Amino acid sequence: MSKQRGWAPYLDLIRWNRPAGWLLLLWPTLGALWFAADGWPGWHLVVVFTLGTFLMRSAGCCVNDVADRDFDRHVKRTAQRPVTSGAMSVKEALALGAVLALLAFGLVLTTNRVTVLWSFVALAITLVYPFAKRFVSIPQAVLGIAFSFGIPMAFAAVQSNVPVFAAWLLAGNLFWVLAYDTEYAMVDRDDDLKIGMKTSAITFGRFDVAAVMLSYAIFLAVWTWAGASRSLGVLFFVGIAIAAGQAIWHWRLIRERTRDGCFKAFRLNHWLGFTVFVGVVAGYAIR
Template identity: 85%
Template sequence: MLARRFALYLDLIRWNRPAGWLLLLWPTLGALWFAAGGWPGWHLLAVFVLGTILMRSAGCCINDVADRDFDRHVKRTAQRPVTRGAVSVREALVLGAVLALLAFGLVLTTNRPTILWSFAALAITLVYPFAKRFVSVPQAVLGIAFSFGIPMAFAAVQATVPVFAAWLLAGNLFWVLAYDTEYAMVDRDDDLKIGMKTSAITFGRFDVAAVMASYGVFLAVWAWAGASRGLGSVFFAAIGIAVAQAAWHWRLIRERTRDGCFKAFRLNHWLGFTVFAGIAAGYALK
């Protein structure tokens, strides 16, 4: 019985689908390297890696509770533990609270500015699941939520959040808009039936163009960021590889098939890793 419950909890937090927390992790680590001017040390690395995993898992719990009545009408999400009744709303909320508290415990090992930023991060995490009812492009709200590791990284290293971090956050928001629109394209038909608002629906026939433009803004802003910090050819080689990956995603989504769009979404963490690897290597070779 305990083993079955534990397996359900792992399913609830998408433990077997790490792409979600990897999408959060790579820009956070990129910001951490920018803030520290290179290697940030084991303590901050552990705090942000573990904190990212914990908060993404907590967010899954909150999201599934908020969307349980909608998810049963969407083929891809109908079998989620809360939606099908295998995990109660109370269990999911308790698990989410425990995970968030563990993440907060990690934040407490940093400094006051980071602690204050963590409250804002929690607030946007709680708000996002409900944005899909009211906001035409809720992916923009998700973009803010998925980018909060950036100012927190600067706060942890420098005890302040410079304008440079705001540029990184803005650029990363467009990456989130790109990959979560791909994700929304998978469920567009179901979302139209149940009245859910998504960027794929709002952009309509311009969805593919919007995705590619968003990739372009993200990569341009982060390329500028690396150039402004004097990162060399290895960083720009990584940006070039990321551009090639974005072009491949265009091939996957241009026909708007469910399988193609979902594959493009799932592979985005490699694009994020490529950019981060370029930043880390660029600092290492300076």
Template identity: 75%
Template sequence: MASASRVRLYLDLIRWDRPAGWLLLLWPTLSALWIAASGFPGWHLLVVFTLGTFLMRSAGCCVNDVADREFDKHVKRTAQRPVTSGALSVRQALLFGAVLALLAFALVLTTNAAAIAWSFAALAISLAYPYAKRYVSMPQAVLGVAFSFGIPMAFAAVQSRVPLLAWVLLLGNLFWVLAYDTEYAMVDRDDDLRIGMKTSAITLGRADVAVVMCCYGAYLAIWSGVLLQRMAPAVVAGAIALAGAQAAWHFALIRDRSREGCFKAFRLNHWLGFTVFAGVVAGYALR
């Protein structure tokens, strides 16, 4: 019984019951795999990047909860996280995170030298993000790079290089991360102001909703520009229109800045990413 309770603590640590977090990383990464390979990238890379995304996001949760444990005590939504509440020690969380990261690295070792080399940069950015909230007024931009780094990794694994196209896609995806993580920050704005945390929701003030919508627009514009050069315009237009409709729905959810509406908009974002990914898959299949 005690062991089952311990397992539940570790599952809570990696947000096992909240898959939206790792799906936000998965869809742009898989989209990049398809674009880099001009179609289906093969089962090996599909499995490597799917499992690797889950493992690295889970490892990131371990580091993030250790870094934020003193802040999280003062935020109602996060006060009962395992490390914050003392149910798991800092050492236990970091060891578990290290094991997860090593498993992800073992997967990368089955790809090629370029992907292995870029994985160290991805790890460094992932470790830096939890501490950016103390010093950077828009830490969501740092998260945007971290959450988008599966894109250059995908190109490295497929093409053994990271072309300009990968960085263009990363830039577009960064705008999407800024949009949804600002929605997330809007949920905790009052608590973050009280404890001195830096977030985009605080920095932007009353411009938050407008900037979120502009970021959605920039993301969809950049990605549609890339996709229109590679597949049937009708498929791209359909996928982008559906994603844009979801973004418009998010505006309706966040415009009054209620905690419930902002949190719901954040949690629904993985469907927007899936819509773009589905458009990429369909576009190459029907090309």
């Protein structure tokens, strides 16, 4: 590492100053931990999955920026990313990503064999996603699987197996990812059309806003069913209602399809996820 550069490019690469990204992964993962444990899962697993989520999301950013470096220079919002701008080499970015992934794997090793096995699947999906944007019309669906994989791993860590209930939570969360990453894609739609990138915002076309809102509705419906099936109390449903209110607010932000409005809606999604998570915790607390 050059002394002249310092740590700035490395911190920028992992989006250190933009925590909203890894919080989008954290809240459904922790929610799944509570469901899997039928309440408080213990400090060990909370710490493992919190740190692991941050590390793996950061590693994913390293891989993504390397894969997209030739595309990012043509997009206003991403042209100054470290690898694209030349502030960091491809080898440096991949080396950092490998170190972060190994640290996350070290945390997984403190759980059990089933979780370790699932972690390899999670890593594979993390590596595949950056290239999906070249071939898949709705790559956000692939991202939805990648960003939801903390859910089956949480169940594996608590129960040493992954029940069908976890699959339902993952499927529901996938639609939340589709909602907020479509908002994100709406910001860059003009640039993506010029460079031939495939995104859900382009695929949905004039139905993009409707697709976002339908995805929010499916996510909230599935997680509402999940909480009801576990007899969570009124506070859980209050959390769901507040999250639904936030989704309606996001509709107001994206309905005109302005860059600022769509980007603001995307950035605020971690609060929607946090609200659902708090509802799960509160529901178990008073059950």
